[in-house]
Amino acid sequence: MLxxxxxxxxxxxxxxxxxxxxxxxxxxxRGLRRDYDAVRNGLTLPHSSGSVEGNVIK
Structure with a gap:
């Protein structure tokens, strides 16, 4: 899938x-379908906010 x-x-x-x-x-x-565009984009686009999220959690 990924x-x-x-x-x-x-x-x-x-x-x-x-x-x-x-x-x-x-x-x-049902939750995936509510935000389907965001889920699809998260699985297919090369962009990521992972590094930012990692800094926010610290």
Whole structure:
């Protein structure tokens, strides 16, 4: 999912969760769908705020 083509693995994984019956994963996927653009961008764009977040937590 992190190294494959954008969107397809994430969408396929979310569809597989919908087709199965793990209630906590259903809740997680609902959260991903609420902010889908940000999730997709986080998985596909080369930009990261990781270094900034690391300094904020210190």
């Amino acid at each position: 190294t494959g083509p954008p969107r397809r693995p994430l969408d396929a994984w979310m569809a597989a969760v919908d087709a199965d019956d793990p209630p906590r994963l259903h809740q997680f996927v």
